[in-house]
Structures are given as structure tokens and as C-alpha cells.
Amino acid sequence: MNPAVAMVVPITAIVCIVGLLAILRKFENDERMAMIEKGLTPMQKQGMRVNPASALRWGCLFMGVGFGIFLANLLEGIKETNPDALYPALILFFGGLGLLISYYIQLKLDEKAK
Template structure:
């Protein structure tokens, strides 16, 4: 009984989530029309720096996992099994942190170069 109940509940939950999101989006559009706003002119702000941040974060996490696997297989061979998760979690967070720092530095450089080109175009 429980084996069939889980897929049914997951499917039902996914359907209700999609239905709820569409319902709320329609309510928002109708409220905009009532206030005299054009719902078609609403644009979603996309931030390319956000994609860079998430991409570098996941690259850092993946690199941390790979490094943890290599270290636990070849370097920490005699380590007891209870300490292995600490190595994995530590390297995941270190790799993710390096990815976020890299993202911050790249975004900061882009902002500085945009300011320099803007100042040069003014003069």
C-alpha cells in the first residue's frame, strides 16, 4: 500500500503546486488590469551576475567533492570511517566559498571597468 501511495502523493503535490502558481499569477495579472496597468509590460529582471555566482558556487562544490574523494581514497587511507564525513563537508564548504569569492572578484572587476569606460566617455 505504501509503495503506491508515495508516487500518487508526489504527483498530486506537483500538480497542485503548478496549479497554485498559475492561479496566483492570474490573480496578479487581473489586479494589474483593475489598476489600469498593462500586465504585458512587466519585465522580469535578470541578473547575469547571479548566474555567474551560482555557476562558480557549483563548480567550487564539485571541485571540493572531487578533492575530498581523492584525499579519502589516496591520502587519508588509514583514517577511521567516522571522520570521513568531516573531510567531505569541510572541502565542500571550502570549494563553495572559493567559488563565491571568485564570483565576487569577477563582478567587482566588471563594475570597475564599467565605471572607467563611463568616466572616459563623459570626458
């Protein structure tokens, strides 16, 4: 592939995305200004709230996946096994185990809150 074409594609994509975001921002501003002119109160943007249950779920999932990768590395180093099946199996197993652990932790937290 021609190097000039290889540079044009990402640059064009970035320019298009930035342009689209600018147009969306302009229309959002025009809508808010029209609401103010009509005497309506525009909705306020709410700040991002973190759901503690979601944070717990994702944290346990990623810890399980990390532990699965770690264990797969250990088993591959100790024993000459085929890593093609070892990595996905342990990642999925410990990721699911992390989700189960987060479920039971959330269950206990909900019971304690009652």
C-alpha cells in the same frame, strides 16, 4: 505499510497540487477579465531575466563545490583518512573560495563598466 496506502499518498498530493494551480490560474484570469471590463490595462507578465552577477556567483560556487568533492575523493583514495570530516570541510572551503572568486571577478567587471 499497505501498498495501496503507499500509492494513494503521492497520487493525492499530485492531484491537490494540480488542483491548486488550476484554481490559482482561474482566479488570476478572472481578475484580469474584471480589470479589462473596467477599462483598466492589466499588467503584462515580464519574461525571466537572467542576472549575470547571479549566474557568475552560482557558477563559481558550484565549481568550487565540485572541485572540493573531487579533491576529497582524491585524498580519500591516496590516504586512508576518515571521510566523515574530509568531505564537508573541503566542500565548504572550496565553495566559499568560489564565492570569493566570483566577488572579485564581479568587482573587476563593475570597475571596467565605469
